[in-house]
Amino acid sequence: MDDPVLHPATRVVHLGRPAREPGNPVGPPIVLTSTYAADGPVDYARVGNPTWTELEQVVGDLEGGRALAFASGMAALAAVFSLVPRGGTVVLPRHAYSGTGWLLDDLEALGDLTVRRVDVTDPAEIEAALPGASLLHLESPTNPMLEVVDLARAAEAAHRAGALLSVDNTFATPLLQQPLALGADVVVHSVTKLLSGHSDLVLGAVVLPDEAGRERFERVHRHRSSRGAIPGPVEAWLALRGLRTLEVRLERAQANAATLAARLEGHPGVLEVRYPGWGAMIAVRVRGGADGAERVAATTRVWVHATSLGGVDSQLERRRRHPLEPATVPEDLLRLSVGIEHVEDLWRDLSAALDTVAGEA
Ligand SMILES: *Cc1c(COP(=O)(O)O)cnc(C)c1O
Numbered sequence: 001m002d003d004p005v006l007h008p009a010t011r012v013v014h015l016g017r018p019a020r021e022p023g024n025p026v027g028p029p030i031v032l033t034s035t036y037a038a039d040g041p042v043d044y045a046r047v048g049n050p051t052w053t054e055l056e057q058v059v060g061d062l063e064g065g066r067a068l069a070f071a072s073g074m075a076a077l078a079a080v081f082s083l084v085p086r087g088g089t090v091v092l093p094r095h096a097y098s099g100t101g102w103l104l105d106d107l108e109a110l111g112d113l114t115v116r117r118v119d120v121t122d123p124a125e126i127e128a129a130l131p132g133a134s135l136l137h138l139e140s141p142t143n144p145m146l147e148v149v150d151l152a153r154a155a156e157a158a159h160r161a162g163a164l165l166s167v168d169n170t171f172a173t174p175l176l177q178q179p180l181a182l183g184a185d186v187v188v189h190s191v192t193k194l195l196s197g198h199s200d201l202v203l204g205a206v207v208l209p210d211e212a213g214r215e216r217f218e219r220v221h222r223h224r225s226s227r228g229a230i231p232g233p234v235e236a237w238l239a240l241r242g243l244r245t246l247e248v249r250l251e252r253a254q255a256n257a258a259t260l261a262a263r264l265e266g267h268p269g270v271l272e273v274r275y276p277g278w279g280a281m282i283a284v285r286v287r288g289g290a291d292g293a294e295r296v297a298a299t300t301r302v303w304v305h306a307t308s309l310g311g312v313d314s315q316l317e318r319r320r321r322h323p324l325e326p327a328t329v330p331e332d333l334l335r336l337s338v339g340i341e342h343v344e345d346l347w348r349d350l351s352a353a354l355d356t357v358a359g360e361a
Contacts, residue, residue: 051240067207069204072204092116146276170193250280271285313341320333
């Protein structure tokens with residue numbers, strides 16, 4: 001399975017399994033234990049678990065580095081920000097995931113670091129914010145505005161300024177974008193979303209390039225062990241099981257998203273469609289302001305009104321209902337996470353909900 005010519009769709013199915021030896025299980029076991037018999041490589045289950053390792057093998061392989069599984073995407077982000085020296089500066093998209101901004105604001109209030117927010121649609125603004133910074137943390141596409149960043153250019157600019165580049169690759173997945181290959185130093189995932197893909201667990205991952213050497217990897221690993229930011233083995237197993245179908249899920253979700261984005265452009269209830277041209281996420285501004293957007297979200301019957309994304313089930317939400325969402329995200333913006341249902345059912349449901357605001361200002 002180390003054959004690099006195998007397509008990721010094949011590797012994602014076959015990696016992270018027990019060795020193919022007579023009598024071995026084909027599926028990875030869920031190892032439920034708090035400790036291990038003494039004198040082995042791992043002595044306690046806060047430090048390592050074979051079920052995490054199997055998930056980490058697959059996520060690391062897809063991203064082209066070495067992965068560490070975390071309790072959640074937020075736990076993974078906290079581990080990445082622990083790489084920033086005390087008093088350092090982090091450059092962040094103004095429309096980064098609201099939880100990321102929340103965590104960095106907390107760290108800033110504690111005096112640990114300083115945050116500089118930038119409009120990532122302007123590369124010059126990113127570059128102007130970098131001198132003196134320790135870390136450029138990007139999302140591409142951003143959550144929820146779906147802005148896209150040239151990661152190779154950003155990596156060069158970060159390195160020129162002596163900063164690391166970390167990329168939250170939750171929206172793209174490693175099948176559509178591999179930030180390490182574009183020069184990033186760290187990749188972070190909310191595995192909760194597309195990687196696990198079934199809206200049934202919370203889990204995160206950090207991926208570091210092999211060349212980063214042991215030192216940075218050990219620091220992130222030590223952070224996980226000392227903070228206890230560890231996933232449950234059952235969640236890790238479920239995430240790995242979901243990951244097996246990533247390619248087919250993404251293929252269907254992307255095809256659905258492309259069809260829906262094109263049709264949304266022509267719907268009288270829609271003011272603006274934000275769609276990068278790939279991926280499973282769309283954002284739309286609808287008529288009728290915040291009330292209109294809330295009404296659309298409350299009216300759909302196939303689409304689930306909920307705050308998450310990346311599952312097989314299509315979900316939608318008005319992001320500004322969350323007080324942490326930046327004020328530059330429009331009040332009437334709905335984030336659509338396109339699932340794998342039949343596209344005509346998705347369209348009929350969504351367009352009927354949008355009809356209810358078509359007569360508004
Ligand atoms: C959801 C999300 C997170 C946080 O992940 P959790 O698994 O919910 O902790 C981080 N980044 C992005 C882009 C997300 O969408």
